[in-house]
Amino acid sequence: MRVLLDTNIVIHREATSVINTGIGILFKWLDNLHYKKCIHPVTVQEINQHKDPRTLKSLTVKLDNYNVLRTEASLSPKVKEVSGKVDKGPNDINDTKLLNELFNDRVDVLITEDRKIIYKAGLLGLSEKVYSIESFLEKVTTDNPELVDYRVLSVKKEYFGNIDLGDEFFDSLKDDYVDFEKWFNRKADEIAYICKSDEQIIAFLYLKPENEKEDYSDITPPFSKRKRLKVGTFKVTLNGLKLGERFLKIIFDNALRCQVDEIYVTIFDKTLEQQRLINLLKDYGFKQHGYKTSASGKELVYIRDFRKKVNLNCPELTYPYISTQGDIFIVPIYPNYHTNLFPDSILKTESPEDFIESEPFRNAISKVYISRSMERDLNPGDIIIFYRTGGYYKSVVTTVGVVEGIVTDIKDERQFIDLCKKRSVFTDKELAEHWNYRRYSRPFIVNFLYVHSLPKRLNMKRLIELGVIPDVNSAPRGFTKISKKNFQDIIREAEVDESIIVDQAGVCQQDF
Numbered sequence: 001m002r003v004l005l006d007t008n009i010v011i012h013r014e015a016t017s018v019i020n021t022g023i024g025i026l027f028k029w030l031d032n033l034h035y036k037k038c039i040h041p042v043t044v045q046e047i048n049q050h051k052d053p054r055t056l057k058s059l060t061v062k063l064d065n066y067n068v069l070r071t072e073a074s075l076s077p078k079v080k081e082v083s084g085k086v087d088k089g090p091n092d093i094n095d096t097k098l099l100n101e102l103f104n105d106r107v108d109v110l111i112t113e114d115r116k117i118i119y120k121a122g123l124l125g126l127s128e129k130v131y132s133i134e135s136f137l138e139k140v141t142t143d144n145p146e147l148v149d150y151r152v153l154s155v156k157k158e159y160f161g162n163i164d165l166g167d168e169f170f171d172s173l174k175d176d177y178v179d180f181e182k183w184f185n186r187k188a189d190e191i192a193y194i195c196k197s198d199e200q201i202i203a204f205l206y207l208k209p210e211n212e213k214e215d216y217s218d219i220t221p222p223f224s225k226r227k228r229l230k231v232g233t234f235k236v237t238l239n240g241l242k243l244g245e246r247f248l249k250i251i252f253d254n255a256l257r258c259q260v261d262e263i264y265v266t267i268f269d270k271t272l273e274q275q276r277l278i279n280l281l282k283d284y285g286f287k288q289h290g291y292k293t294s295a296s297g298k299e300l301v302y303i304r305d306f307r308k309k310v311n312l313n314c315p316e317l318t319y320p321y322i323s324t325q326g327d328i329f330i331v332p333i334y335p336n337y338h339t340n341l342f343p344d345s346i347l348k349t350e351s352p353e354d355f356i357e358s359e360p361f362r363n364a365i366s367k368v369y370i371s372r373s374m375e376r377d378l379n380p381g382d383i384i385i386f387y388r389t390g391g392y393y394k395s396v397v398t399t400v401g402v403v404e405g406i407v408t409d410i411k412d413e414r415q416f417i418d419l420c421k422k423r424s425v426f427t428d429k430e431l432a433e434h435w436n437y438r439r440y441s442r443p444f445i446v447n448f449l450y451v452h453s454l455p456k457r458l459n460m461k462r463l464i465e466l467g468v469i470p471d472v473n474s475a476p477r478g479f480t481k482i483s484k485k486n487f488q489d490i491i492r493e494a495e496v497d498e499s500i501i502v503d504q505a506g507v508c509q510q511d512f
Helices: 007-014 021-032 041-048 053-065 077-086 090-103 115-123 133-143 168-176 180-186 243-258 272-283 335-341 413-420 428-436 460-466 484-493
Strands: 002-005 036-039 109-111 156-159 191-197 200-210 228-236 262-267 287-294 297-305 328-333 366-371 383-388 396-407 444-459 480-482
Touching: 002 007, 002 090, 007 021, 007 041, 007 272, 021 133, 041 053, 041 090, 077 090, 077 115, 090 109, 090 115, 109 133, 133 272, 168 180, 168 200, 168 228, 191 243, 200 243, 228 243, 228 272, 243 262, 243 272, 262 272, 272 297, 328 366, 328 484, 366 413, 383 484, 413 428, 413 444, 444 460, 444 484, 460 484
Parallel strands: 002 036, 002 109, 228 262, 328 383
Antiparallel strands: 156 191, 191 200, 200 228, 262 297, 287 297, 328 480, 366 444, 383 396, 396 444
């Protein structure tokens, strides 16, 4: 396997001044799998133009660790066409040269954190061969479970005073913030969210509710008076387990609980981990507001408007709010898949120890559901109620989701597996069986966002009494539409926080 690495990844790996644990994990996997680490001649040229002489010297020495492509493929007509439409300058053209090597099958995979490269890969039909660091780690973790030498424990709350500040996880934060240790120790009696692997911290989150009287004099442009949730410290080591999304869900849950108007985070963009975190925040509606200036330097400030509104076309931008303007469906899910896909919806009869978060799909907000349902007319923004099967008394509705989109035009088994495997509970073998089970009726894919676990579960008996299910012989077998009143009855009886439900939708704005 020849893996082509984007310039940014090489620089962040080899620059002596940058600490980036996630890059180390990536390179450990590349070495363990005996993949060839390749770089393009344009990467060598870009490195030679580095402005810092010390970094340049360090990088130049370490280039021997990579296989530099000895020749460049001529630009294919299709690549030229895409380049002509999208590229704006020399850097874009250099990025296209990397994609051209992949297009011509001279390398097998391209790893990059550049979203424009990923966008162009989609135009060229190369999406399945272009990975971010996180998505590549997801792939190799799923493909090679025998090589995964850790188990990721569930996210836990912990007092600062009980957390080991000497853990190497905090080294980059100490480098970024001059008073980090002093600040950390002052928080001894406050709570943070952490996740560990083999006793090493791999994710950390601190949240602080703020009222309208908070001093924001160090932020430019100034904040207006609002009730806010501050994401005080948010770091996730790249590991392929979607912990960023897991922690993002915690942020939104706290924002709902505190009834804030806005969420904000201040963050540097020095490392690929930080840049990846910024991209994740942007995926879920955060926008750059300005800058925060302190003794540690100038940080970017990102805000998320958290007032009640829904974007039906792009529900992730207004997550976790949902709207009953679209259709509402109830859909079955078998018990042996249910809690794997929805760990927060675990039943009281199940043990949390059986569902340690060591799979990407368990942590992800964005998930996949595979179906052969006759009903396929689902649209972004539609609501899904998941029904855990089990009979008259044991079948229960447990979870609310919202549709991101569906994929029905799937050309073959390989594409089906590639589209599903990162966010589905099924193995490759099981996915192949799903694809081939009925050759005249291939499955389709529903991409959806996990929104909420129902605090109180309603079984089939109660659903029949409410009129959601007609009778004992009419349990849902695919996507089944239910009425707005059915949905309201479920929400009311399940004691759901109804503040997540709104009745207006905005217009999708996509930017790259």
